[in-house]
Amino acid sequence: MLLSGGLDSATALAIARSQGFACYALSVDYGQRHAAELQGAARVARSAGVVEHRTMRVDLAGIGGSALTDPRIAVPEAPTRGIPVTYVPARNTLMLALALGWAEVLDARDIFLGVNVLDSSGYPDCRPEFIAAFAALAAVATKAGVEGAPARIHTPLIEWTKAQIISEGTRLGVDYAQTVSCYQADGEGRACGRCDACRLRRAGFAAAGIADPTRYQPV
């Protein structure tokens, strides 16, 4: 289970737990400027009662190219067209590769991640065709795949709206106050309220008719 500390992966974890899976959570410290997210991941993992939570470090900041890893690129605070500058090159490919490796060591056959295409801001690696291509890769990339039992990639939220995600997570008891979606959260995990991720999240709570528990930075 890839666990970012955001709203989507917290919900995907709750869904996996509700389906009876014993969950191993993997967070990836890829040099994101919003380290508050990783603290969110630890809170969510603890609440959900995962078997184990690991954080692996990969220095994507070293290659740059994204507003999420390069402090010289500003996080946009207005909607943008096309693939936004918060896109991190090959991020989901890399995180799934790490999950695939750990799954193989654990002899786990199911990998969950909380990607979502409708509200995903146009990231190429959040689309169903990306997930299908990764599943095809997993079938030939690993010992488990060669032996006829490749890992399945579960993306329960992929076609949901943010409001649907929040409704289902709330039904399953997710405490969204523990999660951090903001691209520029402060040291206490409080959200800016202005970036793309904050706007999508706030609109999702409004559309779901559920009170937004997000802690925002003082204006």
Added chain:
Amino acid sequence: MLLSGGLDSATALAIARSQGFACYALSVDYGQRHAAELQGAARVARSAGVVEHRTMRVDLAGIGGSALTDPRIAVPEAPTRGIPVTYVPARNTLMLALALGWAEVLDARDIFLGVNVLDSSGYPDCRPEFIAAFAALAAVATKAGVEGAPARIHTPLIEWTKAQIISEGTRLGVDYAQTVSCYQADGEGRACGRCDACRLRRAGFAAAGIADPTRYQPV
């Protein structure tokens, strides 16, 4: 260009250079016990005149599962059947994901790697079907792919024997004394002469009729 410091990737780099590519070399420190390999990579990169050589660290040792990253699992010194314990779960998927990310930042469209199936000891992620699946993934995973110009994955050695690789590399001027193939090289980069990688390498020089420049540990 993925550059491990071994014989194969040094040859693939020489081939890319001979085809006129300006090369950016990426080595991955994944917690392999043979750190001498990374020093070999630095020597090879320098000799080949790459534009830039980066080493990225990923803590695969943290997930274990391989004799190459887990000191509790012995490196075999006799031929084994099936996928050997030196297989590192999802290693090539992960390294290609890192290369894909850096390629996207560089706006590079060509990724070279020195995988080789005939002499590859049965690793699933050295086979042509793995490379084809990764290329299909790259086409949907990245901004470049979505915009219609996905990265091409070049594997010039994939169907060659070790002897063919050594012959071609020698013709292109590769100094194999700089490379380290051994899974348990010592601090000075000297090879054990007994592990699977050493045996394949030594047999390759013999079959090519080229003197083996490998420095071996005193017996």
